[in-house]
Amino acid sequence: MHDIKAIRDNPAGFDAAIARRGLGAMAEGLVALDAKRRAAQAEFDTTQARRNALSKEIGAAKAKKDEARASELMAEVAALKDALARHEADQAAFEAELKDALSRIPNLPADDVPPGKDESENQELRRVGAQKNFSFKPKEHFDLGEGFGLMDFNAGTKLAGARFTVMRGQLARLSRALGQFMLDLHTTEFGYSETIVPLLVNDDTAYGTGQLPKFGDDLFRTTAGYWLIPTAEVPLTNLARDTIIDESQLPWRLTALTPCFRSEAGAAGRDTRGMIRQHQFEKVELVSITRPEDSAAEHDRMTGAAEEVLKRLELPFRTMLLCAGDMGSGARKTFDIEVWLPGQDRYREISSCSNCGDWQARRMNARCRAPGEKQTRFVHTLNGSGLAVGRTLIAVLENYQEADGSVNIPAALQPYMGGLKKIEKAA
Structure with missing residues (x-):
């Protein structure tokens, strides 16, 4: 298994090393898939933070007995619950896809391993x-x-x-x-x-x-x-x-x-x-x-x-x-x-x-x-x-x-x- 962070940090180096195995460039595709995973995670985190903030506002509105405002906020929280589920599913799917892709890639040869095909x-x-x-x-x-x-x-x-x-x-x-x-x-x-x-x-x-x-x-x-x-x-x-x-x-x-x-x-x-x-x-x-x-x-x-x-x-x-x-x-x-x-x-x-x-x-x-x-x-x-x-x-x-x-x-x-x-x- 490879470290996706290392691939992000040095995609050219990864492709050069894997080429010694006789395989084509793959860093770009892996980094793009990782970007989707990270974007889904960011959406989830942003939505979760918004939901937490709204929950506090609901408490404040109820404390002021502003039921109309509380109901409005609760409706938004309910909508965010569905969004959270979507973002979580997207993140899990991209995570699984990335893990599967990385798990199929052979190890990188050490620097002192000679080149050769067979x-x-x-x-x-x-x-x-x-x-x-x-x-x-x-x-x-x-x-x-x-x-x-x-x-x-x-x-x-x-x-x-x-x-x-x-x-x-x-x-x-x-x-x-x-x-x-x-x-x-x-x-x-x-x-x-x-x-x-x-x-x-x-x-x-x-x-x-x-x-x-x-x-x-x-x-x-x-x-x-x-x-x-x-x-x-x-x-x-x-x-x-x-x-x-x-x-x-x-x-x-x-x-x-x-x-x-x-x-x-x-x-x-x-x-x-x-x-x-x-x-x-x-x-x-x-x-x-x-x-x-x-x-x-x-x-x-x-x-x-x-x-x-x-x-x-x-x-x-x-x-x-x-x-x-x-x-x-x-x-x-x-x-x-x-x-x-x-x-x-x-x-x-x-x-x-x-x-x-x-x-x-x-x-x-x-x-x-x-x-x-x-x-x-x-x-x-x-x-x-x-x-x-x-x-x-x-x-x-x-x-x-x-x-x-x-x-x-x-x-x-x-x-x-x-x-x-x-x-x-x-x-």
């Missing part, structure tokens, strides 16, 4: 880890998983439809191990507080982080009106909604391991085989709520925490700074972490860490206040994957595979696997 113009910041030289052609994860007899796409389709998977045995255990490993790392070494959150949320919660009203088609909705969460970012961030937080308590650092549900409405024909793009998957989410001046440093810290998972698993990756045209709607700056998948011979996104500034906080009315101060200000919110469990499982399978089709277990995960060092096809 992922081809993202900037690589660093590469970590060496890609393994295989003496054989590495397989993709679905060939490995099906080779074990532990990854069953046909069963997923039978039970639910396309983009669902059934995993069994040691692969299911490996998935669980990854989630637990990530949670333990983030809670014990990076200070995140483990949190269990609802998987179903209401309209206000989905609106607060920007899923509604613009991206409802990307979500699943129940017949009871709840939304299945696309990521734990949604409930975790909304814990700050309609709250004034003492700045001495910031930053909040929260993490949760949850299933995530996405309709993949725009993914027709993309990653149709395997587990890269699923309707249901697990993810460890990282959320931070900070003072405005701390969010840039927190963004780097969060990205480092997500990278550390891959370092401990000894998986090669690269970190990208997204260009303005490739960022999600709510982000003002985003780092994507891409893991190397030898079966695909390419890097694929495994984490996206975003600084949303005060864009979500304005939607949620999430504020903070310095100790001893009366004035409040909007917090900054950040979110990132720490990591997507299914994609990390894919990366482990493809990077740790052997020529015989077996897969070694990374040393960091072996304690979570009961000491198991290798997954092999069942005899």
Whole structure:
């Protein structure tokens, strides 16, 4: 959500910033709509003031027993009551229209976000880890998983439809191990507080982080009106909604391991085989709520925490700074972490860490206040994957595979696997 006052004060600056998103000028229309809202509010205030003044005159006339004058004034007050109702309705309608328009506009890119229209113009910041030289052609994860007899796409389709998977045995255990490993790392070494959150949320919660009203088609909705969460970012961030937080308590650092549900409405024909793009998957989410001046440093810290998972698993990756045209709607700056998948011979996104500034906080009315101060200000919110469990499982399978089709277990995960060092096809 954007501050209409900031747009009024600098319409050219707003249009220049939103143009970096590939969008046309819109400040003039927003300011005109705001002018109508303010005019209706002014009419209401003027009429209300006149009505209050007349009420005093009526009292004075009655005190003088001037009933004729009192009746005349009361008739005018009655007429003003209808005018007040009209002005109030006009103001509410313009307010709702302006709020809806502002709620559909993406965040403005930070000054240091590079220009660009899509992922081809993202900037690589660093590469970590060496890609393994295989003496054989590495397989993709679905060939490995099906080779074990532990990854069953046909069963997923039978039970639910396309983009669902059934995993069994040691692969299911490996998935669980990854989630637990990530949670333990983030809670014990990076200070995140483990949190269990609802998987179903209401309209206000989905609106607060920007899923509604613009991206409802990307979500699943129940017949009871709840939304299945696309990521734990949604409930975790909304814990700050309609709250004034003492700045001495910031930053909040929260993490949760949850299933995530996405309709993949725009993914027709993309990653149709395997587990890269699923309707249901697990993810460890990282959320931070900070003072405005701390969010840039927190963004780097969060990205480092997500990278550390891959370092401990000894998986090669690269970190990208997204260009303005490739960022999600709510982000003002985003780092994507891409893991190397030898079966695909390419890097694929495994984490996206975003600084949303005060864009979500304005939607949620999430504020903070310095100790001893009366004035409040909007917090900054950040979110990132720490990591997507299914994609990390894919990366482990493809990077740790052997020529015989077996897969070694990374040393960091072996304690979570009961000491198991290798997954092999069942005899």
